Amino acid sequence: MTAYAPAAVFFAVAGLAPLVVRDAFLLDSLVLILIWGAAAAAWNIAGGYAGQVSLGHSAFFGLGAYAAALCSTRWGISPWIGMVIGALIAMATGFAIGFLSNRLRGPYFVLATIAFSQVLLIGASRWRGFTAGSEGIPVPFHAGFWTLGIADKRVWVWIVLVLAVLVYLVQVYLERSRRGFQLAAVREDEDAALSLGVPARRLKIAAIAVSAAFTAVCGALWAQYVGFVDPAYVFSVDISIKFSLAAIIGGLGTALGPFLGSVLVTTVETYLRAQFGGIEARFVGIYLILYGCALILMVRFAPQGFVGWIGDRLRRRSVAQATS
Amino acid sequence: MGPAEIARPAPLHDIPQLIVSTILLGGIYALIAVGLTLIFGVMRVVNFAHGEFLMLAMYVAFWAFSLLRSDPYLTLVVSLPLFFAAGWLSYRAVMRPVIQASHTVQIFTTVGLSIALQNVALVLWTADARFVRTDYYAAIVRLFGAAFNVAQIVAFAIAVAATAALFAFMRWSYTGKLMRATAQDRDASSLMGIDTDRVYAVTWAVGITCVGVAGVLLAPIYPVYPTAGLQFVLIAYVAVVLGGLGDMAGALIAALLVAAVEVVGSYVLGTSWKEMLYLLVFIGILIVRPAGLFGQRGAEALGT
Numbered sequence: 001m002t003a004y005a006p007a008a009v010f011f012a013v014a015g016l017a018p019l020v021v022r023d024a025f026l027l028d029s030l031v032l033i034l035i036w037g038a039a040a041a042a043w044n045i046a047g048g049y050a051g052q053v054s055l056g057h058s059a060f061f062g063l064g065a066y067a068a069a070l071c072s073t074r075w076g077i078s079p080w081i082g083m084v085i086g087a088l089i090a091m092a093t094g095f096a097i098g099f100l101s102n103r104l105r106g107p108y109f110v111l112a113t114i115a116f117s118q119v120l121l122i123g124a125s126r127w128r129g130f131t132a133g134s135e136g137i138p139v140p141f142h143a144g145f146w147t148l149g150i151a152d153k154r155v156w157v158w159i160v161l162v163l164a165v166l167v168y169l170v171q172v173y174l175e176r177s178r179r180g181f182q183l184a185a186v187r188e189d190e191d192a193a194l195s196l197g198v199p200a201r202r203l204k205i206a207a208i209a210v211s212a213a214f215t216a217v218c219g220a221l222w223a224q225y226v227g228f229v230d231p232a233y234v235f236s237v238d239i240s241i242k243f244s245l246a247a248i249i250g251g252l253g254t255a256l257g258p259f260l261g262s263v264l265v266t267t268v269e270t271y272l273r274a275q276f277g278g279i280e281a282r283f284v285g286i287y288l289i290l291y292g293c294a295l296i297l298m299v300r301f302a303p304q305g306f307v308g309w310i311g312d313r314l315r316r317r318s319v320a321q322a323t324s
Numbered sequence: 325m326g327p328a329e330i331a332r333p334a335p336l337h338d339i340p341q342l343i344v345s346t347i348l349l350g351g352i353y354a355l356i357a358v359g360l361t362l363i364f365g366v367m368r369v370v371n372f373a374h375g376e377f378l379m380l381a382m383y384v385a386f387w388a389f390s391l392l393r394s395d396p397y398l399t400l401v402v403s404l405p406l407f408f409a410a411g412w413l414s415y416r417a418v419m420r421p422v423i424q425a426s427h428t429v430q431i432f433t434t435v436g437l438s439i440a441l442q443n444v445a446l447v448l449w450t451a452d453a454r455f456v457r458t459d460y461y462a463a464i465v466r467l468f469g470a471a472f473n474v475a476q477i478v479a480f481a482i483a484v485a486a487t488a489a490l491f492a493f494m495r496w497s498y499t500g501k502l503m504r505a506t507a508q509d510r511d512a513s514s515l516m517g518i519d520t521d522r523v524y525a526v527t528w529a530v531g532i533t534c535v536g537v538a539g540v541l542l543a544p545i546y547p548v549y550p551t552a553g554l555q556f557v558l559i560a561y562v563a564v565v566l567g568g569l570g571d572m573a574g575a576l577i578a579a580l581l582v583a584a585v586e587v588v589g590s591y592v593l594g595t596s597w598k599e600m601l602y603l604l605v606f607i608g609i610l611i612v613r614p615a616g617l618f619g620q621r622g623a624e625a626l627g628t
Contacts, residue, residue: 053428055435100611106427107370107569111561112610115603118558122600237554241435248432282450285443292440299429299436300421 018154037262040246051187056113064216094212098205251305350583359534365570375553381539407536411529568616
């Protein structure tokens with residue numbers, strides 16, 4: 001079980017931190033780290049484990065955010081139910097995308113997913129009657145757990161921690177189960193996997209659908225936490241890239257990687273936003289320059305990410321010790 | 325804010341206007357798409373940073389105009405070698421190490437380049453939309469019963485000339501032959517003694533030069549801002565996939581088709597929905613015939 005010790009420590013620290021930390025800024029950072037980490041991990045289910053690299057995952061994130069926000073503002077339904085509805089819609093959409101673009105590989109799949117998220121972006125910003133258009137939706141605050149009107153950031157940490165652990169467990173399942181191994185076979189060589197009787201198509205579609213559902217849940221919680229849904233943000237290519245970046249930095253196809261990646265990515269972003277937000281908004285762009293350079297350097301020098309790199313080191317050391 | 329908004333002066337209720345609009349718009353899209361498809365055809369890389377080079381070229385035209393009072397079309401003389409050099413450098417620094425790597429690595433390399441360039445522009449020059457207002461900005465030419473902006477006609481003429489030059493280069497020059505050979509079979513051409521690394525460098529640089537020219541041509545017509553590249557490059561992706569990734573002649577015809585969809589779409593549906601229209605067309609093509617109109621079936625599944 002030593003393989004899961006780092007993750008246990010990570011989640012335990014995150015869960016216990018609110019008992020000690022009172023600083024609102026730190027707690028806020030922790031909530032965001034866990035939400036983006038969970039979203040990156042959800043992306044990792046499709047992009048890392050199934051090899052279905054998508055740059056349109058903001059579509060699912062936005063669907064979740066809108067479902068929860070519209071349910072509470074338009075129909076007075078609890079955002080919890082909105083979250084479930086959003087997850088179901090995203091799951092169905094994920095099925096459809098996976099089914100329709102099943103033949104597409106590599107850059108073609110990326111292009112299809114980008115186009116899809118752009119369609120939703122334009123739809124959400126133009127369909128004024130339903131989504132309030134490009135102004136976005138402010139989510140009103142109604143105190144109470146059922147309405148997700150929670151002012152105490154410590155409670156938020158625990159809520160998103162539950163989500164993070166859930167997505168983590170799905171990833172662990174993909175690392176240990178027969179289905180997970182089959183999925184890895186499909187990722188590495190689809191034709192070989194097919195010839196061994198692995199239901200490649202079904203597995204890929206399922207991975208995309210599950211990934212979509214969890215991404216939508218992240219979107220729903222994010223919208224309720226931040227209190228505002230802006231179509232240009234929730235459906236942007238930028239946040240799709242953010243999910244993939246956190247997963248790549250941490251380690252593509254590793255369970256803890258996306259969360260570690262999110263620690264880094266979110267911290268840099270929050271820091272620069274706090275430094276420059278408001279006065280010189282354009283300097284916030286610095287974190288995106290760093291994102292871009294980090295992406296180029298990571299895929300070139302450490303395509304296995306931090307987790308893969310450290311794992312490599314440890315293995316080498318133990319081999320060296322065994323032979324000496 | 326989309327390309328056809330300015331391309332469509334009121335009143336608009338006649339077919340000649342739509343046809344000429346389509347052709348003018350298609351000419352510029354063709355130049356962007358041809359560079360993209362050339363890079364894909366030879367290097368098997370989809371350049372997700374293509375739009376950012378376009379945006380940088382628009383900024384070059386803008387700064388040359390506002391600081392040096394240089395006419396945008398005069399700027400071409402400088403921007404042509406400048407973007408060739410920028411392309412060459414970016415190949416050396418960024419693309420060369422990953423040219424043999426997996427699709428995922430290549431995708432994220434160009435995506436990384438894209439966000440980095442976009443935000444360098446944002447940090448340096450802010451998100452404000454800027455305009456190149458030439459003296460002949462409002463000049464209108466009437467032909468075939470339709471009214472047209474002079475800048476558009478000049479842009480079209482230069483874009484067509486540049487595209488023709490590129491086709492001639494690919495067809496008759498020795499370097500063009502090497503590029504075509506590498507596109508057909510990189511291993512075989514390597515065995516024949518072709519320095520494929522140099523071919524890739526030239527290809528990437530030529531592709532970037534195309535978009536560098538296109539950007540300068542677009543600057544007097546459309547506003548310049550850090551994410552300006554995205555709208556054009558999305559259109560170029562549609563044209564490139566529709567024409568068959570890597571197929572230059574296909575991209576040319578497809579660029580005209582996409583321009584037609586856009587012009588007619590904004591005429592019928594209004595400008596706010598026309599982006600939706602070509603994106604849906606795009607998704608439709610990807611699903612039904614991802615190899616494009618003229619491409620071989622199955623190319624997309626081979627992951628070439």
